[in-house]
Amino acid sequence: xxxxxxxxxxxxxxxxxxxxxxxxxxxxxxxxPAVTVHRPFSFAADSRRMRWxxxxxxxxxxxxxxxxxxxxxxxxxxxxxxxMYVLKLxxxxxxxxxxxxxxxxxxxxxxxLDQVEIIMAxxxxxxxxxxxxxxxxxxxxxxxxxxxxxxxxxxx
Amino acid sequence: xxSRLPPAALSLKQFLQRQKVLAVYRNMFRTIRQxxxxxxxxxxxxxxxxxxxxxxxxxxQDVIRMMISQASNHLEELQKSLAxxxx
Numbered sequence: 001x002x003x004x005x006x007x008x009x010x011x012x013x014x015x016x017x018x019x020x021x022x023x024x025x026x027x028x029x030x031x032x033p034a035v036t037v038h039r040p041f042s043f044a045a046d047s048r049r050m051r052w053x054x055x056x057x058x059x060x061x062x063x064x065x066x067x068x069x070x071x072x073x074x075x076x077x078x079x080x081x082x083x084m085y086v087l088k089l090x091x092x093x094x095x096x097x098x099x100x101x102x103x104x105x106x107x108x109x110x111x112x113l114d115q116v117e118i119i120m121a122x123x124x125x126x127x128x129x130x131x132x133x134x135x136x137x138x139x140x141x142x143x144x145x146x147x148x149x150x151x152x153x154x155x156x
Numbered sequence: 157x158x159s160r161l162p163p164a165a166l167s168l169k170q171f172l173q174r175q176k177v178l179a180v181y182r183n184m185f186r187t188i189r190q191x192x193x194x195x196x197x198x199x200x201x202x203x204x205x206x207x208x209x210x211x212x213x214x215x216x217q218d219v220i221r222m223m224i225s226q227a228s229n230h231l232e233e234l235q236k237s238l239a240x241x242x243x
Contacts, residue, residue, distance in 0.1 A: 113208055116178055120185050132179060 011064065074154050079126075080145050086125050087141060090118060100142045115139070122148070173220055180227045181208055187234050192241075200234075 072078075080100065088095040093108055104110045104118065119135040126148055130138075138144050149155075166174065181204070188200045207227070214220050 111212070112174075112178060113181055113205070113212075116182050117185065117205075120182070124189075132175075132182060135182075136178065 074149075074152050076145065076149055076154060079148050079152075079154065080141075082125055083122065083141050083144050083148070086121050087118065090114075090121065098141070100145075101140055103140050105139065112136070119144075126152075169217065173217065173224070176224055177208075177220070177227075180224060180231065184227065184231050184234075187231060187238065190238055 084098065084100075087093060087098050092110060092114055097108065102108055104115050105112075110118075115138075116135070119130055119138060122144060123130055128151065130147070134147065138147055184204050185201070188197055188204065191197045191200060211223055214223065
């Protein structure tokens with residue numbers, strides 16, 4: 001119960017005090033996730049600080065939040081754009097003739113070695129490996145987009 | 157019973173060989189990816205492409221088998237040099 005009160009104190013403390021008490025970060029980091037150990041000494045120190053802060057009334061927009069790095073989310077549109085972009089960069093295809101449904105071998109006149117290279121370029125672009133058995137079945141840009149959307153769980 | 161397969165279909169051995177060739181090609185490119193220098197990478201890629209394209213029209217199975225083992229040897233050498241360079 002004291003742990004819960006401590007958590008609430010820290011949360012209300014954290015909002016205005018993100019900049020004022022950098023030393024307090026260790027305490028906040030320790031308390032913000034689940035608290036199992038409560039330290040009565042720090043609790044007393046906290047309530048003292050809270051009372052002091054209550055008088056100063058500093059408003060701050062910052063919330064206690066963690067920042068993570070991640071790529072922008074994939075959508076079918078972005079996947080399709082990236083696939084077409086990579087295809088247009090490939091030196092053996094004519095950029096004007098490529099459509100979403102153009103077959104590599106029948107429409108674009110490429111052979112299986114070129115198809116392997118194209119799939120490897122897609123692997124480089126999207127950052128994950130495509131196994132051999134599935135790679136040799138991908139014969140149009142549309143199929144590639146479907147496969148990547150499948151693997152990356154992109155629904156629309 | 158007449159065969160219902162189209163005339164251009166490959167026999168099983170030919171099909172398997174084709175898969176082996178494509179697998180070696182793919183592994184070659186995957187290994188080339190690990191080479192540190194971009195100019196070297198481009199040179200190796202062009203070399204691999206040239207070699208494979210030059211022999212694209214071989215039909216004799218033994219010749220193809222020999223070329224596959226040659227390519228695998230090249231690939232192993234490349235992998236060994238990369239491992240040495242990294243250590």
